[in-house]
Amino acid sequence: MITWQCDIACKHCSQGTARSRCTIPDHIIITFIEQAAQIDCDLIGFTGGEAFLFYKLLLKINELCKKNGIKATVVTNANWCSTKKICIDRLSNLTAFSKITISHDPWHKEFVPPEKVANAVTACNLLGKKVEIATCYLNSPEAAELYVRKSLYGLVPDCINVSSQPIMWRGRAKYNFNKKDLFQYPILKCRCGASQTPLLTPDGTLYACCGAARDINNNNFLKLGSLNTNSLNNIFEAAKTNHGLQMLRLKGPGALANHLLRIGMDIDLANITGICDICIAISNNPSSKHYLSILANDDQFMRELAVSKLLFDYDSVPLSNFNE
Numbered sequence: 001m002i003t004w005q006c007d008i009a010c011k012h013c014s015q016g017t018a019r020s021r022c023t024i025p026d027h028i029i030i031t032f033i034e035q036a037a038q039i040d041c042d043l044i045g046f047t048g049g050e051a052f053l054f055y056k057l058l059l060k061i062n063e064l065c066k067k068n069g070i071k072a073t074v075v076t077n078a079n080w081c082s083t084k085k086i087c088i089d090r091l092s093n094l095t096a097f098s099k100i101t102i103s104h105d106p107w108h109k110e111f112v113p114p115e116k117v118a119n120a121v122t123a124c125n126l127l128g129k130k131v132e133i134a135t136c137y138l139n140s141p142e143a144a145e146l147y148v149r150k151s152l153y154g155l156v157p158d159c160i161n162v163s164s165q166p167i168m169w170r171g172r173a174k175y176n177f178n179k180k181d182l183f184q185y186p187i188l189k190c191r192c193g194a195s196q197t198p199l200l201t202p203d204g205t206l207y208a209c210c211g212a213a214r215d216i217n218n219n220n221f222l223k224l225g226s227l228n229t230n231s232l233n234n235i236f237e238a239a240k241t242n243h244g245l246q247m248l249r250l251k252g253p254g255a256l257a258n259h260l261l262r263i264g265m266d267i268d269l270a271n272i273t274g275i276c277d278i279c280i281a282i283s284n285n286p287s288s289k290h291y292l293s294i295l296a297n298d299d300q301f302m303r304e305l306a307v308s309k310l311l312f313d314y315d316s317v318p319l320s321n322f323n324e
């Protein structure tokens with residue numbers, strides 16, 4: 001995440017406004033990309049805020065990625081895409097960026113017309129870059145995809161890739177939506193896709209996920225470390241023995257919460273409405289560190305973790321091509 005800053009203010013944005021002016025300093029981005037290459041990372045996704053507000057920084061990132069043999073992707077709201085020419089000019093310089101993800105849904109559309117999205121899509125197609133439309137929905141994944149296709153109908157090819165996710169009741173979304181109107185799913189049984197995607201914030205802190213971890217203040221077991229004081233390799237090595245995190249990644253936050261409840265930890269799951277609320281509830285317990293450390297010596301927990309890891313590794317083999 002290169003910046004908290006954004007040029008629009010979507011109603012469903014999961015970010016608060018307090019950090020809105022903070023952008024990643026050069027020394028952190030250089031350290032991050034160089035150290036990522038040293039641990040054989042071959043793909044990094046960049047996001048914001050709005051990353052294209054800092055186009056010169058993206059050019060610098062482009063050079064660093066090329067030098068270190070890393071492919072890049074970037075997420076944008078496309079508000080800068082006033083003409084096809086601007087899109088082609090800017091994107092053609094970003095040669096290390098193989099894919100562009102464009103956020104588009106009813107709340108982005110209040111600020112960014114579909115024509116701008118279409119300009120970006122056309123430029124990507126001309127330049128041979130992959131492109132995806134990422135959309136959010138209130139309570140229906142199918143309706144979200146239909147909305148995107150209708151909004152962009154006739155402007156972009158029908159075969160455009162669309163991904164979708166429910167609105168998270170965090171940040172600005174908390175003020176604009178009722179919890180009860182959000183998409184309902186079996187929270188305690190779900191795995192969390194975002195827990196496989198570590199996030200670096202502009203202050204150099206590395207979090208285990210790209211979800212609510214950056215907003216948890218107390219006992220945050222998802223805060224892995226800081227590039228200001230440690231290397232990326234050391235931070236990831238330490239995460240391997242963060243057994244709570246490993247269980248969460250393999251079986252979901254609900255599975256971790258169940259083990260913690262079993263060994264006597266008090267977790268208030270009464271009012272959770274989103275999967276991230278489980279991680280927040282765990283962290284809010286002042287004794288969470290203590291209970292998480294007990295799990296490292298708990299036979300039932302460690303056995304389940306080992307079996308899940310074996311199954312996950314087995315499952316992962318045919319999925320390895322999905323990294324692109």
Ligand code: SF4
Pocket residue numbers: 006007008009010012013014015048049050077103108
């Ligand atoms: S959702 Fe994205 S584009 Fe919209 S205000 Fe938030 S950071 Fe900006």
Ligand code: SF4
Pocket residue numbers: 192193194195209210211212213222248253275276277279280
């Ligand atoms: S459920 Fe937990 S691990 Fe997943 S995104 Fe939310 S805070 Fe992060």
